[in-house]
Amino acid sequence: MKILAFAASLRRDSLNRRLLDLAVGIARDGGAVVDVAHFREFDMPLYDEDVKDVAFPPGADEMRRRVEAADGLMIASPEYNYSVPGTLKNAVDWLSRYRPRQPFAGKTGVLLSASPSAVGGIRGLWALRVPLEGLSVTLHPDMFALALADRAFGEDGRLADASLQSRLERLVANYLRMGERLRG
Numbered sequence: 001m002k003i004l005a006f007a008a009s010l011r012r013d014s015l016n017r018r019l020l021d022l023a024v025g026i027a028r029d030g031g032a033v034v035d036v037a038h039f040r041e042f043d044m045p046l047y048d049e050d051v052k053d054v055a056f057p058p059g060a061d062e063m064r065r066r067v068e069a070a071d072g073l074m075i076a077s078p079e080y081n082y083s084v085p086g087t088l089k090n091a092v093d094w095l096s097r098y099r100p101r102q103p104f105a106g107k108t109g110v111l112l113s114a115s116p117s118a119v120g121g122i123r124g125l126w127a128l129r130v131p132l133e134g135l136s137v138t139l140h141p142d143m144f145a146l147a148l149a150d151r152a153f154g155e156d157g158r159l160a161d162a163s164l165q166s167r168l169e170r171l172v173a174n175y176l177r178m179g180e181r182l183r184g
């Protein structure tokens, strides 16, 4: 199973990127082939139909190519103001306009979030489900929202709380099983 993984944060010290890296390692140990993208590779302007009618921006073309090459998506996204970061929603909007087939159709996905807050970004993930499911991504029902993320990682990059670490491992393993079942 081939997965495209990215964190929807441009920040150098992104907590979501740290969580993503951890989950990617687990997925690779589980046999998945993972293409890890930096969100900067998908840089694109604000959606503009007039621009689209001339040409899609190169960052959107690149994201489309990488999504199409994958069976599944692993997205670690911050929660911004109780919802999806505008940068990620903008990218989803651009990709949704490719024809004859928008590239998300038929993919599976798993959603992760990390936040220094006590809530962990789960509200942003619920909001992210709406456009992705609307675009026919089959998302794993369980999600992983890491609260107090600025204090959650050990020196080895794993989660210091062993029970959280094993919950993440179970979630990724369950997602791989689901993705394999639905692949094709």
Ligand SMILES: Cc1cc2nc3c(=O)[nH]c(=O)nc-3n(C[C@H](O)[C@H](O)[C@H](O)COP(=O)(O)O)c2cc1C
Pocket (backbone or CB within 6 Å): 007, 009, 010, 011, 013, 014, 015, 016, 017, 078, 079, 080, 081, 082, 083, 114, 115, 116, 117, 119, 120, 121
């Ligand atoms: C515009 C903005 C809005 C934010 N809103 C929320 C929020 O609603 N809930 C939350 O838990 N954290 C919120 N935060 C804090 C982020 O969780 C925090 O900056 C986090 O580290 C971002 O993820 P990153 O480390 O991967 O960049 C917000 C941050 C920004 C910049």
